[in-house]
Amino acid sequence: MSFVNKFIGLSIILLLLLFVGVSLGSVLAFPDFSDETTLNIFKLRIPRTITALVCGAGIAIAGLLMQTLFRNPLAGPSVLGISSGSSLGVALGIFILNGTGISIISERLTVSTLAVIGALAVTFLLLFVSKYLRKSNTLLIVGLMVGYFVSSIVNVFSFYGNKTNLQSFVYWGLGSFDKEVDFAILPYYYVPVILLIVIVFLLQKPLNLLLMGEKYAVSLGLNIKRNRFIIILVVGLLTGLITALCGPIAFLGIATPHLARNFISSSNHKHVIPFTIMLGACLGLICDIISRLPGLDGNLPLNAVTSFIGAPLVIWIIFKNKMV
Amino acid sequence: MENQTPILSLTNLEVGYNSKSLLSAVNLNANKGELIALMGLNGTGKTTLFKTILKETPSLSGKVLFGDKELEINQLQSQISVVYTERISIYGFSVTDMIAMGRMPHTNRFGKLTAKDKEVIHTSIKSLKLEDIAETQIDNLSDGQFQKVMIARALAQETTILLLDEPTAFLDIKNKKMIHELLVDLSQNHNKTILVSTHDLSFCQSHCDKVWLAKEGKLSEKLGKEIKELDFD
Numbered sequence: 001m002s003f004v005n006k007f008i009g010l011s012i013i014l015l016l017l018l019f020v021g022v023s024l025g026s027v028l029a030f031p032d033f034s035d036e037t038t039l040n041i042f043k044l045r046i047p048r049t050i051t052a053l054v055c056g057a058g059i060a061i062a063g064l065l066m067q068t069l070f071r072n073p074l075a076g077p078s079v080l081g082i083s084s085g086s087s088l089g090v091a092l093g094i095f096i097l098n099g100t101g102i103s104i105i106s107e108r109l110t111v112s113t114l115a116v117i118g119a120l121a122v123t124f125l126l127l128f129v130s131k132y133l134r135k136s137n138t139l140l141i142v143g144l145m146v147g148y149f150v151s152s153i154v155n156v157f158s159f160y161g162n163k164t165n166l167q168s169f170v171y172w173g174l175g176s177f178d179k180e181v182d183f184a185i186l187p188y189y190y191v192p193v194i195l196l197i198v199i200v201f202l203l204q205k206p207l208n209l210l211l212m213g214e215k216y217a218v219s220l221g222l223n224i225k226r227n228r229f230i231i232i233l234v235v236g237l238l239t240g241l242i243t244a245l246c247g248p249i250a251f252l253g254i255a256t257p258h259l260a261r262n263f264i265s266s267s268n269h270k271h272v273i274p275f276t277i278m279l280g281a282c283l284g285l286i287c288d289i290i291s292r293l294p295g296l297d298g299n300l301p302l303n304a305v306t307s308f309i310g311a312p313l314v315i316w317i318i319f320k321n322k323m324v
Numbered sequence: 325m326e327n328q329t330p331i332l333s334l335t336n337l338e339v340g341y342n343s344k345s346l347l348s349a350v351n352l353n354a355n356k357g358e359l360i361a362l363m364g365l366n367g368t369g370k371t372t373l374f375k376t377i378l379k380e381t382p383s384l385s386g387k388v389l390f391g392d393k394e395l396e397i398n399q400l401q402s403q404i405s406v407v408y409t410e411r412i413s414i415y416g417f418s419v420t421d422m423i424a425m426g427r428m429p430h431t432n433r434f435g436k437l438t439a440k441d442k443e444v445i446h447t448s449i450k451s452l453k454l455e456d457i458a459e460t461q462i463d464n465l466s467d468g469q470f471q472k473v474m475i476a477r478a479l480a481q482e483t484t485i486l487l488l489d490e491p492t493a494f495l496d497i498k499n500k501k502m503i504h505e506l507l508v509d510l511s512q513n514h515n516k517t518i519l520v521s522t523h524d525l526s527f528c529q530s531h532c533d534k535v536w537l538a539k540e541g542k543l544s545e546k547l548g549k550e551i552k553e554l555d556f557d
């Protein structure tokens with residue numbers, strides 16, 4: 001099957017998932033067109049479905065960037081400590097600022113801003129460190145250590161936090177696509193995430209060069225420091241924004257790029273980028289749909305669903321490609 | 325040969341790392357179409373010299389001139405193409421895809437190949453007789469075939485200098501011979517200046533125009549046919 005046919009096929013699946021995503025909930029939307037259901041669709045399900053679509057695509061692209069930059073199949077936004085940076089920002093917001101009256105537009109947005117700042121702080125720390133490191137894999141190890149370090153601070157906050165704050169922090173950590181459903185606030189997340197995804201299309205040549213390893217990439221004219229800076233910055237912003245909006249999302253960032261490469265049997269970013277976006281959006285929607293299947297008492301935590309789907313997927317890919 | 329403007333000049337060059345000098349007072353030239361072997365025992369500074377030429381490592385003193393100019397790292401891709409010892413693996417990349425990477429310095433922001441790029445890729449495939457495996461995945465190639473593909477990629481880069489860091493280190497005798505013959509062909513028939521680091525004495529004696537010998541902190545030049553095992557003692 002050609003790339004075009006595969007892309008059309010995925011687009012049809014995406015549209016179907018969008019339809020199911022909007023229809024599904026405690027009440028099936030179709031054929032029920034009551035005022036209450038219509039209100040429910042516009043107020044809750046459409047924002048939630050768009051969030052699943054945008055964030056699924058965004059986190060998958062962040063994973064792709066990291067796997068290419070580090071030439072490491074296990075790289076993902078959570079691995080570099082960037083998600084932990086977001087967690088620190090959220091922990092600061094929930095445990096320290098809560099009740100002080102300090103807020104930007106809303107308390108929710110204040111916490112999100114802190115999450116983005118936390119992600120960027122870790123990102124820039126890594127960028128600073130990367131100036132002194134020649135090898136990307138060393139940076140990956142440093143990222144892991146930064147992640148552990150930041151997590152330890154978060155744990156201290158949690159330990160001393162009061163019960164209510166601890167509960168909201170734990171709830172945030174479980175992840176969900178409907179943490180924010182206010183259409184007045186959502187564009188603050190959607191617009192930058194979509195812009196960042198568009199920027200990734202401009203990076204396809206440097207990303208392809210990086211597939212050859214840094215030595216060859218430099219010999220072919222790649223400005224390694226500048227491109228590494230741009231890639232890490234994009235990953236930091238994407239992860240910060242998405243983690244702020246949905247909580248930390250496990251596995252989608254690692255699994256989706258593998259799935260995309262396997263689906264099209266290519267590593268060429270000209271094709272891998274659009275397919276990672278499409279598959280990330282589809283997986284985001286699938287995870288969202290599973291998390292709120294009718295009959296479930298409340299919604300399943302998003303993180304449980306993404307791990308449930310993502311972990312076996314990664315193992316399957318590893319065995320399929322004889323990467324053992 | 326003597327009247328030519330050198331393609332590559334090492335002028336009062338001192339190379340090393342962390343202020344530790346490995347080779348000093350290097351004054352050597354490489355001319356168009358010359359096949360030059362860089363030889364020396366392990367640890368004598370061959371790889372550091374390559375890194376210095378490629379600007380991966382700064383020189384301790386002196387200059388590396390391309391023609392009569394010093395170049396920045398981001399200008400080197402128009403002058404030097406490189407082939408390393410290690411094999412790389414890229415999922416889903418065919419031989420043609422890999423050779424096309426050599427055209428990246430010539431393409432636009434998106435790496436879009438023009439008709440001219442495709443013609444150069446086709447010529448490189450033909451020159452190295454890779455037509456039969458043009459669509460084979462690079463992960464399915466033998467080590468010898470892979471190095472041949474990497475040389476084709478370097479050829480597609482259309483540079484005047486080809487730098488190879490022990491390209492036959494992991495190859496068997498047959499593949500070594502094939503790569504050696506290929507280098508001779510590229511220098512003689514494609515007018516490439518080739519600088520290759522190797523430990524293969526017979527290749528240097530029979531095929532190389534010059535040998536740059538790294539020994540005891542100095543880099544000396546000999547004719548290929550004059551190099552002897554005793555020179556390493």
